[in-house]
Amino acid sequence: MAQRGSRPDRPARERVLEAALDLFAEQGVSGTSLQMIADRMGVTKAAVYHQFRTKEDIVFAVVGPALDRLLEIADAIDAEPDHQRRFTATLAGIIDLIITHRRLAAIVQFDPMVARLVRGHPAHASFERIRSLFTGPDPDGSTLVAAAMVSGGLIVAGVDPALVRLSDDELREHLFDTATRLLRPPPGPPSAAG
C-alpha cells in the first residue's frame, strides 16, 4: 500500500518516470510527449530533458528493470533441476513481477512502440522459454490455449478494475492457484525423485 506517491522530495528522475507511466496508461506511449510529461510534473521541458534525452530513454527506464528481472527468472529455469520446483518457482516469480509492476504488463504487451523496443532486449527470448516450461514440449491446442489464457490473465491482472480491491497478497495467492489449475504442472520425471 501507498508505495507510490508524489512527495516532492523524491528524486527528479523517479518523478519523471512516475508521470510518464501515468501518461502512458492514459494516452498511450505514442500519444505522450516530453512536453506532456513536463506539464504533468509542473516543470519545464528542459527539466525533463536534463534527466532523459528522448521518450525512448524514458520507456527503457520504465520497462528495463522489469525486463531484467524477467531475464533472471528465465535463466533460473535452467539452474533448477527439479521439474516441479522449476515450474512453481517460475510461476511465482512471474506473478511477483506482475504485482510489483501492476500497470506495466499491459503497456509492455500491447503498445506497439514498446513491443518494438522489447524485441531488441535480451529478455525477449525469455517469454518463449517461460511459455515452453508451462506448456511442455509439443503442446496440443488445448494446452496452448490454457497457457495463452494464463498469459493474458496475468497481463491484465494489474489493470483490471475488478481486481483493484484485492491486496497484493490476495492477488498473488489467487493468481497462483488459478494459473496452476489451468496449467496442470506435469509430474517430475522419475529421475528427479532420486
Added chain:
Amino acid sequence: MAQRGSRPDRPARERVLEAALDLFAEQGVSGTSLQMIADRMGVTKAAVYHQFRTKEDIVFAVVGPALDRLLEIADAIDAEPDHQRRFTATLAGIIDLIITHRRLAAIVQFDPMVARLVRGHPAHASFERIRSLFTGPDPDGSTLVAAAMVSGGLIVAGVDPALVRLSDDELREHLFDTATRLLRPPPGPPSAAG
C-alpha cells in the same frame, strides 16, 4: 481462412478500415494518422477524407459493429430464463465475437483513445453485466481472479502468436473448454429444472 485480403475491387470504405486496423496494430491508434492510412493504401489523403472525416470516425467504424454485437449478447442474458443455458450462450457468443474480430479485442481493451470512445457507447455497461453473469453475485477473490483471467485470456487470444496456427474452430472449442473449467458454471436453481 482467407476472409481478409486486399482485392482492389473491394469498396473503398472497407479498404480504408482494413488499412487502419493494420496500422492501429502496428503503430497504436494515437500513432496512426489519416495520411499514414492513405500512404498504406497508395491513395491521396483526400481519398481517405472522402470516406471518413476524422480518425475518430474510423475508430468508430472499426469498433462499432463489435460493440453492437456485444450489446446484443448482454441483452440476451435477460431474455434467457434458464441459468445454465444463459451462461453457455453468453460465453459462446463472446468467444464467437472474439474469433470474428481476432485482432480487435486487444486494441479495444488497451488503447487509451479507444477506451475513451468505448466508455461513451451503450455497450460499455455490457462488460459489467457479462462479468457478473460469469462470477455470480458477491464473488470472492478467487472467483474475481478466475473471471479476470478468462477475460484477459479471451482478449489476447486473437493476437497471441502462439495461437495463430489454430483454426477458428479449434480456437473456439479450446477457449470454451478452458473458460468453463475456470468459471465453473453454477448449477441452475431448482426452479429452472421445472
